[in-house]
Amino acid sequence: MSNPSQLSKTEVIDRYFLEHRAKLLDIAAFLDRIDRAEGDDGSDFRIDALLECAKQLHSSEIGRTERMLLLLSDSTTEPVDSAGTKGATGAVPPKS
């Protein structure tokens, strides 16, 4: 059983708008920062994944966070032969 929000839509917007306006501007500034930097102009799988996720912001259907996380998830089902590394990148690396 869910626990419905006690806030109205307007109250949610009033409370959280500036915080999320700032987060969106941070993403734009991050992309500008990459473009200004020296180095390879080719695409990066992490940025490609981020831009794909951003399309969900235009969706009017609830579940945007879950759908973004699924876009950022390894969809294979079998264990890999060896761990290789300990870290994760935050997006699914292209198959080598």
Next chain:
Amino acid sequence: MTYIDPHIHMVSRTTDDYQRMAQAGCVAITEPAFWAGFDRSSPQGFYDYFRQLTDTEPKRASLYGIQHHCWLCINPKEAEDVGFAREVISLIPEFMSCPNVLGIGEIGLNKNSKNELTILEEQLALAEQHNQLVLVHTPHLEDKLKGTLLIMDAVANTSISPDRVLIDHVEEHTVSAVLDRGFWAGMTLYPDSKCTPQRAADIIESVGSERIWINSAGDWGPSDPLAVPKCQVEMASRGHTGALIQKISYDNPLEFLSQSGKFKVS
């Protein structure tokens, strides 16, 4: 408001943190065995770590009126070397009778490898053999969904009841699968990964408050030992009742952890 932080790595935190947590209402914590940020060079390193978790930290916590409990295991980040991991596992039974040991954890997967899965299965067998509760670490970021599904399948291959297993670090794309299969779910409140306090509150609004808790998983990385009370404040500011906030941050951890027969609150 009084709270329990059921997942925090106090060996990586300062005494000031204990003080601030006590001031914020923390009465009890549980500390799973985890990766220290580097691979230990010998099983003896784990033996000393287990002594720290069962002897040193309870004394440090008690100075601030906080009851300290722990979970023992070899974590998945150091499980790729199966022979090494088995030596560490062989040390665990000696510590199981310690009064603050609640079970096996945080076991699980990191990169979803075959060796990690082998060691996960062997530690589940250890929990099964000794009738221990289980605290599960699910992988990070892109590996989480796959790892969570593999872990739940591994538990299903044992006789361990899902209601004696807490699957931690759930997010929006894993929480329903975990709850639907009868497990307990933990939401970790981190600044950059896992859940923020706001998203954890969103999840509680969406999936309900049964078999779910919040924790800080405070450690040596970006994390906040006061994340649980901050989530309490977030929920209160949205108008949620004190009863709901207490359920998430006190009643639910108490219910799950009390199955050990060893869990205490101050």
